[in-house]
Amino acid sequence: MGWLAGTLLLSAALADSPPKIPVVASIIPLGDFCRQLGGDAVEVQVLIPPGASPHVFEPPPSVIAKAAQARVFVYIGAGLEPWAAKLLSSRNPEGLAVVEAAQGLPLIQEVAGHHHPHEANAADSRAPHQRSAESRSGAASKSETHISGNPHIWLDPVLAQEICLKIAAALIQVDPERRQTYEANLKNYLKELARLHQEILKRVTTWSLKDYVCFHPAYTYFAKRYGLREVGVIEVAPGREPTPRHLHKIVEAIRHYGIRVVFAEPQLSPRVAEVIAQEAGVKVLMLDPIGGRPPYGENYLQMMRYNLNTLEEAMK
Numbered sequence: 001m002g003w004l005a006g007t008l009l010l011s012a013a014l015a016d017s018p019p020k021i022p023v024v025a026s027i028i029p030l031g032d033f034c035r036q037l038g039g040d041a042v043e044v045q046v047l048i049p050p051g052a053s054p055h056v057f058e059p060p061p062s063v064i065a066k067a068a069q070a071r072v073f074v075y076i077g078a079g080l081e082p083w084a085a086k087l088l089s090s091r092n093p094e095g096l097a098v099v100e101a102a103q104g105l106p107l108i109q110e111v112a113g114h115h116h117p118h119e120a121n122a123a124d125s126r127a128p129h130q131r132s133a134e135s136r137s138g139a140a141s142k143s144e145t146h147i148s149g150n151p152h153i154w155l156d157p158v159l160a161q162e163i164c165l166k167i168a169a170a171l172i173q174v175d176p177e178r179r180q181t182y183e184a185n186l187k188n189y190l191k192e193l194a195r196l197h198q199e200i201l202k203r204v205t206t207w208s209l210k211d212y213v214c215f216h217p218a219y220t221y222f223a224k225r226y227g228l229r230e231v232g233v234i235e236v237a238p239g240r241e242p243t244p245r246h247l248h249k250i251v252e253a254i255r256h257y258g259i260r261v262v263f264a265e266p267q268l269s270p271r272v273a274e275v276i277a278q279e280a281g282v283k284v285l286m287l288d289p290i291g292g293r294p295p296y297g298e299n300y301l302q303m304m305r306y307n308l309n310t311l312e313e314a315m316k
């Protein structure tokens with residue numbers, strides 16, 4: 001075959017393969033689900049970068065504008081991404097499939113503090129001012145469908161399966177020609193999630209300690225699923241400094257329950273956790289609710305197993 005014929009065949013093949021579906025996800029775990037389910041058929045963009053906490057980081061307007069070109073938009077909801085309304089209102093809903101992961105799931109209602117007030121933080125000190133003006137219109141248009149509760153549903157592998165079902169349905173909706181691919185990917189990934197769930201169930205039963213203290217209420221669904229108890233949370237609303245009285249109560253809980261470790265997180269300052277650990281004479285370990293980079297694992301399954309090992313080190 002000559003060079004020209006080869007080139008023509010190649011361009012014909014390229015023209016035949018349908019373009020990738022642009023998918024936008026708010027946080028890294030949702031982006032990973034989209035990649036697992038979409039495979040080569042999708043191009044996934046994640047809006048909150050590794051190392052940033054969704055509680056204190058808001059994507060800049062330029063990123064939100066670009067993300068509005070997505071065919072599938074996946075976010076958690078439950079107040080975790082107050083800027084999502086702006087993204088959704090900035091584009092024509094035709095041809096767009098939106099997955100609000102928390103919609104219809106049994107959300108755990110908590111103290112008012114976990115409504116993600118987006119306190120000013122070094123990650124984005126100028127956003128809160130812009131936000132106050134912009135979110136008013138967004139909140140008004142969204143108020144009817146607003147759902148609230150603890151947003152950390154993805155850290156429960158059983159709820160993660162529910163989220164994946166929704167993402168696969170959205171991919172099929174915008175790209176029905178590749179339905180079989182998406183369904184096959186979904187089947188495989190649900191199996192992986194089920195395997196993870198079984199592994200956690202089995203290991204948790206060997207732990208002598210079921211009580212833990214963590215930085216913010218990220219593991220509430222995980223704890224509920226596996227029979228663990230969150231007996232102290234350092235910052236109920238990330239970014240809001242706890243009072244000395246609250247810190248004292250946590251130190252008392254650590255002593256009362258014989259807890260050996262305080263969990264901090266790579267996205268938020270470990271300073272307060274270190275102060276508490278020193279006061280109580282215990283150590284600090286990291287649990288990562290987001291992942292996306294070493295050493296916490298580059299994908300969801302790796303991150304969950306990293307956390308499982310860390311929990312086991314503290315509670316076995």
Ligand SMILES: [Zn+2]
Nearest residue numbers: 055152216218
């Ligand atoms: Zn959180």
